[in-house]
Amino acid sequence: GQNIDQPTEMTATEGAIVQINCTYQTSGFNGLFWYQQHAGEAPTFLSYNVLDGLEEKGRFSSFLSRSKGYSYLLLKELQMKDSASYLCAAMDSNYQLIWGAGTKLIIKP
């Protein structure tokens, strides 16, 4: 079956670095997405990886290892506004997104 696993909740300190891991199993693979979702709002796109390696975009970076079925989202210089849920989603061979349950990130001062 198809499955996405990510931690339910993480806590980090303002100014620090946090890494949110995601493992996936899908029928075929057309890329790995990370979305940010604040409470009461729709998800917003953060990153897309389809090749192995690290993609850096400002304070946020995303890594993919296709052979391991593994990705992580790295957030640097954490700010209070980064408190949100982070959703990992893998795209299968039919271009359907398979969603993780999301990781709630709590930032403390």
Next chain:
Amino acid sequence: GAVVSQHPSRVICKSGTSVKIECRSLDFQATTMFWYRQFPKQSLMLMATSNEGSKATYEQGVEKDKFLINHASLTLSTLTVTSAHPEDSSFYICSARDRDSLETQYFGPGTRLLVL
């Protein structure tokens, strides 16, 4: 970037009434639109996949007669919640796939439905 709009953003209705939610792609053509539902503190749940000009494909456990989906054009899909009940209260989000970029989905801002 591409924009997807949803209307209304928030709706309150009485139990037994029907509610229609519109999802529009504003500056691109979307052959496929997706409808999600999200209950508080839970992740997105795909309800159905809507392809322009054809019948929607519903996920297991989603009643097609209760959640009517129409995708009449390349820029508009509608979800109608028929005979809504309090348990249908949720956050409904659509996303649209760009016809020219299958790996790209753009999300609408969501519609919060409260059934009294």
